[in-house]
Amino acid sequence: xxxxxxxxxxxxxxxxxxxxxxxxxxxxxxxxxxxxxxxxxxxxxxxxxxxxxxxxxxxxxxxxxxxxxxxxxxxxxxxxxxxxxxxxxxxxxxxxxxxxxxxxxxxxxxxxxx
Amino acid sequence: xxxxxxxxxxxxxxxxxxxxxxxxxxxxxxxxxxxxxxxxxxxxxxxxxxxxxxxxxxxxxxxxxxxxxxxxxxxxxxxxxxxxxxxxxxxxxxxxxxxxxxxxxxxxxx
Numbered sequence: 277x278x279x280x281x282x283x284x285x286x287x288x289x290x291x292x293x294x295x296x297x298x299x300x301x302x303x304x305x306x307x308x309x310x311x312x313x314x315x316x317x318x319x320x321x322x323x324x325x326x327x328x329x330x331x332x333x334x335x336x337x338x339x340x341x342x343x344x345x346x347x348x349x350x351x352x353x354x355x356x357x358x359x360x361x362x363x364x365x366x367x368x369x370x371x372x373x374x375x376x377x378x379x380x381x382x383x384x385x386x387x388x389x390x
Numbered sequence: 391x392x393x394x395x396x397x398x399x400x401x402x403x404x405x406x407x408x409x410x411x412x413x414x415x416x417x418x419x420x421x422x423x424x425x426x427x428x429x430x431x432x433x434x435x436x437x438x439x440x441x442x443x444x445x446x447x448x449x450x451x452x453x454x455x456x457x458x459x460x461x462x463x464x465x466x467x468x469x470x471x472x473x474x475x476x477x478x479x480x481x482x483x484x485x486x487x488x489x490x491x492x493x494x495x496x497x498x499x500x
Contacts, residue, residue, distance in 0.1 A: 316430075381434050
């Protein structure tokens with residue numbers, strides 16, 4: 277079982293609120309990722325990080341920001357939540373070194389913005 | 391053109407049959423290929439990876455890779471109702487990016 281954690285697991289919040297979704301991993305992986313996935317739909321990469329102080333935007337601009345101050349921690353922040361942000365958010369991590377290293381996924385945060 | 395293409399399905403097979411899931415990719419420099427299973431409402435979990443041409447078997451699962459045709463497949467033998475899920479194909483070129491397909495929904499009918 278992968279040691280990657282996400283909190284909260286479920287969140288219902290009103291429009292305009294600022295929220296931070298937490299993701300932590302204890303595997304020492306330098307690569308971390310945030311995905312957005314609607315039910316039955318494909319994964320969309322929002323942000324990724326290759327290591328401390330390194331972050332990049334993915335294909336989907338979700339008006340969110342990330343930070344990577346510590347290897348194990350990769351939080352995602354929505355400055356002003358909107359109903360269009362309602363979705364499942366998945367965090368993943370991956371070790372460097374071998375091309376066949378897999379991505380490990382956290383359990384996800386299901387976000388509902390009213 | 392997307393990096394990774396999969397038929398979205400749904401694919402239905404009777405219990406005990408072989409389920410065949412297919413995936414094509416566009417970058418000839420792709421090096422590793424992964425199959426993930428995702429149950430409804432859950433996170434993806436790795437089933438297998440393959441990086442050499444040919445077949446790789448793990449229990450009831452066989453991954454097949456043909457780099458010349460840029461094609462990777464997953465065969466599930468003796469399909470069980472518990473195999474009903476969405477199967478995601480993923481590809482990496484060796485860098486930091488993973489490219490996921492849209493997934494194929496599989497239903498195994500008892």
